[in-house]
Amino acid sequence: MRQVLETNVVSTQVGNWPAPYGITLVADMFSVLILLSGAIIGFAVYLYSLQGLDVTRRRFGYFPLLLLLQMGVSGVCLTGDLFNLYVWFEVILICCFAMLSLGGTKGQLEGTLKYVTINFIASGLLLTGIGIMYSLYGSLNLAELAVLVRQADHPNLPLLSMASIFFLVGFGIKSGIFPLFFWLPASYHTPPISISAFIAGLITKVGMYTLIRLFTLLFVSNSDFILPLLAVLSGLTMVIGVIGAAAQTDFKKILSFHIISQIGYMLMGLAIYTPLAIAGSIFFIVHNILVKTNLFLISGVVAQRHRTFSLKRLGGVYLLQPTLALLFLLSALSLAGTPPLSGFWGKLMLARAGLEAGKFTLVAVSLCVSLITLFSMTKIWNEVFWKPRPNTYKAETTMTPVNPQRLRMIYLPIVMLLVFILFIGIYASPLIRLSERAAAGLLHIENYTETVLSNKGTEQNRHKAQAHEVTSHP
Amino acid sequence: METLLPIMIGTLFATGLYFILHRHLFKVILGLILFGLATNLFLFVIGGITRGSSAIISEDQKVAAEPYADPVTQALLLTAIVIGFGIQAFAIVLIRRVYQTFKSNNLDELRKENEEHH
Numbered sequence: 001m002r003q004v005l006e007t008n009v010v011s012t013q014v015g016n017w018p019a020p021y022g023i024t025l026v027a028d029m030f031s032v033l034i035l036l037s038g039a040i041i042g043f044a045v046y047l048y049s050l051q052g053l054d055v056t057r058r059r060f061g062y063f064p065l066l067l068l069l070q071m072g073v074s075g076v077c078l079t080g081d082l083f084n085l086y087v088w089f090e091v092i093l094i095c096c097f098a099m100l101s102l103g104g105t106k107g108q109l110e111g112t113l114k115y116v117t118i119n120f121i122a123s124g125l126l127l128t129g130i131g132i133m134y135s136l137y138g139s140l141n142l143a144e145l146a147v148l149v150r151q152a153d154h155p156n157l158p159l160l161s162m163a164s165i166f167f168l169v170g171f172g173i174k175s176g177i178f179p180l181f182f183w184l185p186a187s188y189h190t191p192p193i194s195i196s197a198f199i200a201g202l203i204t205k206v207g208m209y210t211l212i213r214l215f216t217l218l219f220v221s222n223s224d225f226i227l228p229l230l231a232v233l234s235g236l237t238m239v240i241g242v243i244g245a246a247a248q249t250d251f252k253k254i255l256s257f258h259i260i261s262q263i264g265y266m267l268m269g270l271a272i273y274t275p276l277a278i279a280g281s282i283f284f285i286v287h288n289i290l291v292k293t294n295l296f297l298i299s300g301v302v303a304q305r306h307r308t309f310s311l312k313r314l315g316g317v318y319l320l321q322p323t324l325a326l327l328f329l330l331s332a333l334s335l336a337g338t339p340p341l342s343g344f345w346g347k348l349m350l351a352r353a354g355l356e357a358g359k360f361t362l363v364a365v366s367l368c369v370s371l372i373t374l375f376s377m378t379k380i381w382n383e384v385f386w387k388p389r390p391n392t393y394k395a396e397t398t399m400t401p402v403n404p405q406r407l408r409m410i411y412l413p414i415v416m417l418l419v420f421i422l423f424i425g426i427y428a429s430p431l432i433r434l435s436e437r438a439a440a441g442l443l444h445i446e447n448y449t450e451t452v453l454s455n456k457g458t459e460q461n462r463h464k465a466q467a468h469e470v471t472s473h474p
Numbered sequence: 475m476e477t478l479l480p481i482m483i484g485t486l487f488a489t490g491l492y493f494i495l496h497r498h499l500f501k502v503i504l505g506l507i508l509f510g511l512a513t514n515l516f517l518f519v520i521g522g523i524t525r526g527s528s529a530i531i532s533e534d535q536k537v538a539a540e541p542y543a544d545p546v547t548q549a550l551l552l553t554a555i556v557i558g559f560g561i562q563a564f565a566i567v568l569i570r571r572v573y574q575t576f577k578s579n580n581l582d583e584l585r586k587e588n589e590e591h592h
Contacts, residue, residue, distance in 0.1 A: 083550055090557045097564055101571075109572045113581075116565050117494060120506050123561075124513040127554055131520040134547065 009441070009451040011080065024080030024141060024452055029438035030282060031077040034209050037286045038077075040420060041201050041293040042070045044413035048297055049194035051409040052304065057103050057192065065102070066198065069095040076206050080452055081140045082130045085210065089126070089174070093119050096203060099195045100187060111187030118183040122173035129166030132159060133218075143452035146217045146445050164219040164226055168211070175207025177267055178237040181260045185244065188259070189252040189309075193300025196252070201293030204259055205285050208266045212281060215270060216442040230271035231362055238264030238369040246376045251299045251309040251384065254376055255292070258335070261369055262288050268366060269350055272357050279439035280349030283432060287334070287342040287424060294331045294417040298324060301410055302384060325385045327414055332381065334421055336374040342425035345432060479519050486512035499569045499579040506565055510558040514551055521547025 014023040027035075046066065053062060072095060075088035096119075101112040134140055136159055137148045149160070169180070176184040188200050219226055241261030248254045262284070269281025301324055303309050334341030347370060354363035424431045441447060486508050493505025521544040573579050 083553070087553065087557065090561070094560060094564060097561075097568070101568060104571060104575065106575055109568070109575055112568060113499075113572060116561070116568060117502060117506065120561055120565070121491075121494065121509065124509050127513045128516055130550075131517040131547075134550075135520040135522070140546075140550075 009448050011452045023084060024143070025078045026080040026143075026448070026452055027078055028441050028448060029434060030209070030213070030442060033282060033286055033434060033438055034205070034289075035074055035077045037289045038070065038073050038202055038206075041198065041289055041417065042066070044293065044297070044417050045194055045198045045201075047413040047416075048197070048300070048410060051406045052297075052300055053192060053194050054103075060102060062099070062102060062195075065095050065099050069099065069198070073202060073206055076210060080142055082133060082142060082145070083140050086123070086126055086130060089210075090123065092203065092206065093123065096199055099199065100191050102191065102195065105190075107190040111190035114183045115187040118173055122170045125166050125173075126170035129163050129170060132163040132166065136160065136163065141452070142213075142217055143445075143449040147449050147453070149218055149220070160219070161225060164215070167214055167219070168226075168229075171207045171211045171214075172233075175204045175211060176237075176260050176263055178233050178240060178264075181237070181241070181263075184260060185253055185256040188256040189250065193252075193296060193303065197293045197296035197300065200256065200259055200296055201289050204263060205266075205289050208263060208285060211267075212270050212278065212442070216278070217445060217448075227271055227273055230267060231359065234264045234267035234271050235362055235365045236264075237261065237267060238366060242369045242372045242376070246372055246379070249310065251302065251380060252296070253309075254380060255295055255299060258373065258376070259292060261373065262292070262335075264369070265347070265350060265366060268354070268362060271362070272350075272353050272359055274353050274357055275436065275439045275443055276349060276356065277353035278442060279432070279436040280346055280353055282435035282438050283349060284343075284346035286431065286435070287346050287421070290417055290421050290424075291331055291335045291343065294414060294421065295328070295335065297414050297417070298328045298331065301414070304410075323411070327411075327418055328385065329381065330418060331421060332377040334425055336377050337370050338374075340426055342421050342428065345425070345428045349432070475523060479515070479523070483512055483515050483519065486515065497581040499573065499581065502581075503562075503566055503569055507562055510562060514555055514558065517547060517551050517554060 009026060009028045011024055011026040014025060046063070049058070049062065049066075069092060072088050072092035075091060076085060079085050079088055097112060097116055100115055101108055130140070133145065137145055139145055139148060173180045173183075184204070188196050190196075191199075215226070215230075238261045241257055241259070241264060245254045245257035245261065248257060265284050266281045266288075269277040269279075269284065271277075299309065301321075305321070330341070334343045337343035337347045347366070351363050351366065354360075354366070490505050490507075490509030490512055493501045493508060496502060496505065524543045569579075576583070
């Protein structure tokens with residue numbers, strides 16, 4: 001991270017093949033921010049699942065899968081060419097499949113079936129898009145493609161638009177934007193909480209990361225056509241997601257629907273397409289990865305003691321676990337975007353950028369959606385924490401006795417995440433500055449392409465390798 | 475050949491999607507396999523079909539003789555096929571497991587039972 005701060009873009013060529021031919025790994029500000037927040041929640045989920053997950057699932061390879069998933073996410077963030085992007089996405093997917101079905105309860109199997117089918121189609125479309133890009137420009141390296149797209153005088157603009165639509169649909173399915181989100185609430189609420197917290201917190205945002213990366217890098221030339229489409233999609237995603245959330249009566253399902261409406265906000269930044277808007281998107285992604293995971297973990301703690309996620313059966317948690325209630329309240333408020341907390345800054349940046357760009361409808365929609373988000377969070381608060389415990393279920397929801405040592409281990413990651421959330425909420429300016437730099441890096445790609453294509457370091461490495469060979473074989 | 479292949483790819487995509495939308499699990503597997511085939515074939519055709527030599531450079535030349543098949547797409551295709559196999563294998567195991575747990579290979583019944591379960 002420090003190196004990226006100094007030089008903006010760091011790249012390495014795997015196997016020392018020069019840039020457009022070999023496999024490139026690139027890190028710039030944007031990918032580093034996503035990687036860092038991914039690592040933070042990975043650590044938190046790891047801590048949580050030490051105590052919060054049953055022993056059988058842990059025995060059947062939960063932790064290796066978690067780490068593999070983390071590896072896939074890092075791969076997606078760091079990769080420098082299109083085909084490797086696809087490969088890393090498959091790494092993520094296969095781990096997600098395995099984690100979603102781990103344990104094999106009925107609901108999980110059904111959810112996984114939907115997830116596998118829809119994601120298989122998404123990968124197929126993605127591959128088709130990659131094929132079109134290769135046939136158009138004869139290259140897969142992102143940096144070289146970016147240069148080529150900007151150079152060409154577009155005899156094949158329709159084909160480029162077609163490729164961009166393939167990518168939009170492919171990643172749209174993975175990140176759950178408007179007409180393609182239906183699998184998400186159907187499968188995310190089924191597995192045990194530590195699994196769905198990680199997947200829900202990170203994977204859709206990785207889809208969003210690639211969307212922003214590709215659309216700033218490759219598909220800029222046909223922006224007259226794609227940006228209004230994105231704007232409409234983002235508005236619909238927000239509205240449908242939040243309405244879905246307001247209609248649910250299950251703790252986990254409300255949170256799953258909220259993912260969709262928040263994806264809408266991230267897409268909004270991309271649709272407005274000014275430096276401030278994209279910075280807002282990046283800030284929002286980082287904030288959302290942290291907050292979403294934390295909310296899922298809290299719902300897991302509630303469910304672990306009361307053995308249900310249904311809002312009707314829960315109640316009175318405030319009296320039983322006041323600390324937990326406070327933790328939930330802070331995270332929920334920052335998700336809804338109340339002023340001093342982190343969600344507010346992201347939304348403020350997005351709204352300001354929208355007003356500056358004159359997209360008043362989109363801004364109005366986003367503000368209304370914020371209000372409804374607040375409403376549905378209040379609903380959870382009322383039902384789960386505030387309302388007295390329902391008498392009818394009292395007998396069957398006797399609290400499971402928990403020893404204090406274990407409880408402390410479960411609270412630890414939640415508190416840790418909350419500290420991060422509060423930090424980026426109250427002391428927001430460093431992260432805002434970082435995301436502005438990331439956005440600037442995305443919009444001015446010269447630095448990116450130069451670093452990748454000039455093969456800085458490659459030559460030196462080769463000399464070093466040769467020297468090493470000479471010395472090692474006297 | 476050039477006209478036949480796109481038609482075949484289109485047919486494969488269509489049948490694949492049709493089978494995926496089917497409610498019988500076995501046909502869903504078939505659909506996934508056909509869909510994967512269609513994408514792979516598309517990737518193959520996109521590299522340009524050349525009726526010529528392979529891209530092997532003979533000793534006295536610096537570059538390969540001109541009409542040669544693009545090796546990059548073939549390499550990509552190889553990777554894509556392997557990945558596709560992996561996911562298809564996982565899907566088959568998963569569907570078998572679903573069949574074992576639910577004692578049915580009909581997606582509608584699956585949902586019904588799940589709702590009762592809740």
